Amino acid sequence: MQMFSKMANRWAERLCEDEECRAFAAALTATDVRATAAHDSYLINLASPDPVLRARSLASFESELRRCEALGLEYLVSHPGNFMDDRASGIARNGEAIGIALERVPGRVVLLMEMTAGSGTAIGSSFEEMAALIEAVPAPHRDRVAVCVDTAHVFAAGYDLVDDYEGVWARFADTLGMHRLRLMHLNDSKTPLGSRRDRHELIAEGAIGERAFRRLMTDERLERIPKVIETPKLDDAETTDRRMLERLRSYVSSAP
């Protein structure tokens, strides 16, 4: 399960109070959900060269971590920032800020940096750059940082899951190591390979297509990796989401 723990497009923060946390834990126990993640606010930019925006982002990011701890969530999924001025400086600022936040909010939550499509000055659209970002996090906190692969983002960033599926994972394994992969976002892409545009599509109805999702769902290296969808909701979110989950599960049950 992936959720937001506040309004993702507002700066306003919220605390998760004890009573709310207890109710959440009780409700969760009544489900089959075994992996839990929060996605952080879209406004956060820990790589910004603007000290005001960076400080505001850091405070907001810390609250995201605190809410994850309070709610007992395993993962916080976070988009790397936009470097704005200079790529290497942006990666350094981003890594340093992550280290500060993890220092201030000790606990068990693992931070998952999400691979990006690489539009504009977004950091994290190549495995090498993601490795550099993790390396930029000070050593004592680096073990609390891993990676979330979004299929639509990596495809838009130029990783060909359709015609070079094994090559993509070999590069991931060589550069980051499969142990860094802790969560996947399964989304098809409205935009073509290497477009650097982040537009999610229904599973098997976009540029990635059914064959690649069949491989992803039956790849034993990915068997234990939790997977969530962030696909379009059409006119009825619950019905559409259920249809997408059933479609993905059918790829496993119909596998040879």
Ligand SMILES: [Zn+2]
């Ligand atoms: Zn995603």
